[in-house]
Amino acid sequence: MTTNLIIPGITQHTIKTDRLTVAYLEIGTGASPIVLVHGNCSSSLFFQDFMLELAATNRYTIYAPDMRGYGDSEVLPLDATRGVQDFSDDLDAFVRALELPPFHLLGWSLGGNVVMQYAIDYPGTLRSLTLEAPGSPYGFGGTKEADGIPIWPDYAGSGGGTANPDFVQRLQQGDRGSDAFSPRTTMNTFYFKPPFHVSPEREEIFVSSINSTRVVPGNYPGDLTQSSHWPNIAPGTQGVNNALSPKYLNQGNFAQCQVKPAVLWLHGADDQIVSDTSFFDLGFLGQIGAVPGWPGAEIYPPQPMKTQVRTVLDRYHANGGHYSEVALPDCGHSPHIEKQAEVVKIFTEFVDDHS
Template identity: 45%
Template sequence: MTTPTSDHLMAGITARDVDTARLRVRVLERAAVGEEKGVVVFVHGNVSSSLFYQPTMLALDPAFRALALDLRGFGETERLPVDATRGLGDFADDVIAALDALGVERAHFVGWSMGGGVVMRIAIDNSHRVASLCLESPVSPYGFGGTRLDGSLLTPDAAGTGGGGANPDFVARLAANDTSDESPTSPRNVYRGTYVADASAIDNEDLWVHAMLTTATGEENYPGDATASESWPGFAPGTRGVLNTMAPTHCDLSGLVNIAPKPPITWIRGSADAIVSDASLFDLNHLGALGAIPGWPGADVAPAQPMVSQTRVVLERYAAGSPGLVDEVVFDGCGHSPHLERPSEFIAALHALLDRARAAGDA
């Protein structure tokens, strides 16, 4: 694997800041070689940055131009507040503004985790600009936590979701730029324990930890604010910051099923994903069932969110009557980061999606 230099870039990747109508955005690029087939835009997930996608950009078919953007409050993009009442809208609009500034009218989008929700939001609001969607371990279309299979709320205020759900020590260690492995809640150990299934098999761990540590912390960014709730575990979403953008009171991406035109979608996930799962270790209701959080009121009141099942139901509705429009790819034993854990298989699935889009005339 290519080793990053002191500026955290791998050979073949360039970085620049792009001024947009909304904010200043850091963009990584791997230029196309020869006649350009199209543009592929990579959108990272929560507590990460565009740096995570460098190996994938380098492995991409060289005829495609590859761009990876840092979302607001992550990486080297401007650290502006996040309005969570818009769901993932701030992030989606920032991406579109950056593409406008770069003169990119239409692209293939790859979104990882929270970034999967961002690219779904882009497709809902700007379907004419989306040639294809690759959803990598995406957040559920109904946000993170607090919902039943059909997306309905478990409590009116979505108790147990949003900014109050972050581990305070993890947030403090992000803010302190902690690179150690002395605590289970250090960013390095969170990466090892939840981002991937087998960290020992993946190169460049220091780079991935560095990318995590670029996260802006606080009530305006990560994790966001919270409000009190009469329901267990005693808090509900606020209106600011990253985790509240995915609270089900603010985030509903099920409108994806109604967009037109409908680009082809490939959904890639790992069977051992600890973060986006029907039994997520970041879902407080599931943690309550495990006894990790006291006072859990029981499965009738606070069941775990069926995240993967929700995504499957929505994508089945999206593809209704159109065989081949959606492809689900599952890597056995893989965690939350298929592009790092199964790089050759991931790029093969992405290339197959690009081929499908071109065959459909959507290059």
């Protein structure tokens, strides 16, 4: 990674774990360790300003790894039939390689699903768990109702084939333009709530971060199979978008976690990616006429993603866990960037209460 992508004060390292070589950012010398896990089509670079603000308190040491296939970490095929467990196991290998004591864990977007899986798979290692704009625990696409009921038996409408092919092509080309479907336009339209913009310098860093996504077999977006059910594409078995398919990802058992760390759920009230009316959900796109042949709301309604998150967290609470929800007004999919000062305050108060 070129040095001008790293903001002064933050250092980048690599560490060889027993699963892969991981690139990560680090700052701070405080007693409480914090690990930040990024989302799909991004990398640790999206956390830099947030990390600087956390480090300024002198209470934390902050680590932000790049997941496999993103940023400067090693590219390895992702076995989607395990859901996001490859990512969860990678995270475990990372924190063991660093010999971290119990730590605070935040996951953003796809990272939210990864950290939920980590809490399920590795009980007793967390001081607290923060879900920032997490995907539904019942996967992305292909389900309905609060309990994540599959719409079709083959989970059509989810998986590697749901990625916009124009965006995938531009990502593969490292496009830095501002046309429709470019990484830059996608970010400014959907990662943030328009008309929010970061500075020109940060925008270039973020575009580089998005373009670090490796468009290769086994990584992004993943393979697909044909389906006789609308919209005629179903999940394959490799790559990140298939790992997020409800065919393989069902985190309803988060409510029965063996050890239940306190959970903070942070999300933007105007998120267009993780939403009950998501512009990345084929059910909603069919409803608004953007995808032809939609069979109607009785058969294929929009996926109620936030309702599904809340349902699982309510069950987590009913089973003895504790969670708090903060919905930030006038905010999209990236609260730690769009509402940085507010999120730093909310997050540090939460972390300090559980240190």
